[in-house]
Amino acid sequence: MKTQVGIIGGGPSGLCLARLLSQHGIRSVILERQTRAHVEGRIRAGILEQGMADLMRQAGVGERMDREGLLHDGIVLAFDGRLERIDMAALTGGKQVMVYGQTELTRDLYDAVLTDPHITIVFEASDVAPAGFLEGSPRLSFNKEGETVTVECDWIAGCDGYHGASRAAVPPEMIAEYERLYPFGWLGLLSDTPPVHEELIYTYHPRGFALCSMRSTSRSRYYLQVGLNEKVEDWSDDRFWDELGKRLPAAMASELVTGPSIEKSIAPLRSFVAEPLRFGHLFLVGDAGHIVPPTGAKGLNLAASDMYYLSTALIAYYEQGREDLLDRYSETALRRVWAAVRFSWWFTQLMHDFGEDPIAHKIQLAELDYLLSSTAGQTTIAENYVGLPFDASFV
Ligand code: RFL
Numbered sequence: 001m002k003t004q005v006g007i008i009g010g011g012p013s014g015l016c017l018a019r020l021l022s023q024h025g026i027r028s029v030i031l032e033r034q035t036r037a038h039v040e041g042r043i044r045a046g047i048l049e050q051g052m053a054d055l056m057r058q059a060g061v062g063e064r065m066d067r068e069g070l071l072h073d074g075i076v077l078a079f080d081g082r083l084e085r086i087d088m089a090a091l092t093g094g095k096q097v098m099v100y101g102q103t104e105l106t107r108d109l110y111d112a113v114l115t116d117p118h119i120t121i122v123f124e125a126s127d128v129a130p131a132g133f134l135e136g137s138p139r140l141s142f143n144k145e146g147e148t149v150t151v152e153c154d155w156i157a158g159c160d161g162y163h164g165a166s167r168a169a170v171p172p173e174m175i176a177e178y179e180r181l182y183p184f185g186w187l188g189l190l191s192d193t194p195p196v197h198e199e200l201i202y203t204y205h206p207r208g209f210a211l212c213s214m215r216s217t218s219r220s221r222y223y224l225q226v227g228l229n230e231k232v233e234d235w236s237d238d239r240f241w242d243e244l245g246k247r248l249p250a251a252m253a254s255e256l257v258t259g260p261s262i263e264k265s266i267a268p269l270r271s272f273v274a275e276p277l278r279f280g281h282l283f284l285v286g287d288a289g290h291i292v293p294p295t296g297a298k299g300l301n302l303a304a305s306d307m308y309y310l311s312t313a314l315i316a317y318y319e320q321g322r323e324d325l326l327d328r329y330s331e332t333a334l335r336r337v338w339a340a341v342r343f344s345w346w347f348t349q350l351m352h353d354f355g356e357d358p359i360a361h362k363i364q365l366a367e368l369d370y371l372l373s374s375t376a377g378q379t380t381i382a383e384n385y386v387g388l389p390f391d392a393s394f395v
């Protein structure tokens with residue numbers, strides 16, 4: 001097989017990148033280890049910044065998102081029995097975020113990719129191995145039904161998530177990895193019940209953080225901070241609802257509509273950045289290059305800026321023979337990555353119980369009280385939450 005861009009991973013990054021390139025006639029092959037149903041079944045992100053929503057539109061897959069997605073102007077922070085709204089739109093000159101599940105977004109991308117004449121996608125491709133990317137002869141080999149296949153390409157995009165093959169193929173002396181693991185995880189529950197509130201509620205409570213989110217006006221997504229050794233099997237639906245009720249301010253807890261879970265899972269929390277994001281003809285994109293704890297809803301939205309910069313650079317290469325943007329990809333993408341890593345780390349610290357001494361709890365409450373009493377404090381949350389801009393000089 002031969003193509004222009006070889007893409008490892010058919011998650012949101014790989015699929016959306018392929019579509020952005022295909023709008024300019026650039027051909028790609030996507031190698032995905034799992035089946036389509038498996039990738040679509042993962043319940044993950046729910047909040048899209050304007051930058052990600054715009055990319056979906058540019059990729060020609062924004063129609064259902066614009067019809068069904070819910071635009072939000074604000075979020076609510078709950079602590080110490082208080083409920084405080086941050087009016088993000090008012091504080092950021094009208095910026096909003098969109099509630100549209102990663103499951104839905106992935107389905108829209110697959111529908112487009114599978115009928116796109118410029119894109120070939122191979123599901124259940126095993127043992128994917130990038131090679132030759134440092135020597136100027138990039139290629140991908142993989143196994144499909146017992147046969148080894150090689151894809152020759154000009155460039156490789158590693159869009160294969162944190163556990164993928166692309167970062168692992170880089171010689172260790174060429175890459176620096178920065179990582180922090182948090183001493184807790186998030187237990188998530190999805191249910192066909194109306195959300196407790198029309199906006200998201202992020203709750204700080206001495207029993208632990210809780211988040212009330214949603215997928216639609218009839219489907220809710222809730223999260224609880226839990227210890228790292230907790231098991232999903234130990235959390236019956238009743239236990240989950242009971243604990244959530246204890247962490248929410250009483251006025252909100254009394255509004256909670258409970259029901260059977262459709263999905264329940266525990267995710268660990270991690271901050272991780274690999275530097276650089278380019279190794280010869282191989283680029284890392286999205287979770288393959290960086291991970292943030294979900295508190296700021298930044299993971300997929302950071303993948304978005306990577307996709308934007310890399311697609312812009314590849315289009316300039318194929319249409320104008322320019323390599324300068326490819327040369328600037330890593331540095332430009334990493335600047336926004338670190339800004340979001342910082343915000344996600346800070347917001348996680350602010351909102352979770354770290355099991356420290358009582359003074360830590362009092363200081364967290366004082367910080368929340370200060371932030372909410374100050375326009376500057378609210379603005380710093382709002383402008384990070386709606387998403388920092390993409391670098392306009394990258395053209
Ligand atoms: P993905 O989604 O992990 O996709 C990678 C794809 O690569 C495939 N793959 C391979 N294919 C071939 N060969 C290999 N060796 C391979 N290894 C892996 C995988 O099967 C998969 O299909 O990475 P991508 O595309 O970069 O997308 C990143 C996002 O999925 C991620 O950042 C977000 O889900 C993070 N996230 C959130 N992000 C937001 O922007 N807003 C949110 O509200 C938000 N909430 C969340 C989240 C992540 C969560 N979890 C579970 C980590 C909430 C949670 C609970």
Ligand code: PHB
Binds near residue numbers: 044046047298
């Ligand atoms: C979600 O709806 O899954 C979600 C929303 C906001 C976050 C994290 C996850 O910060």
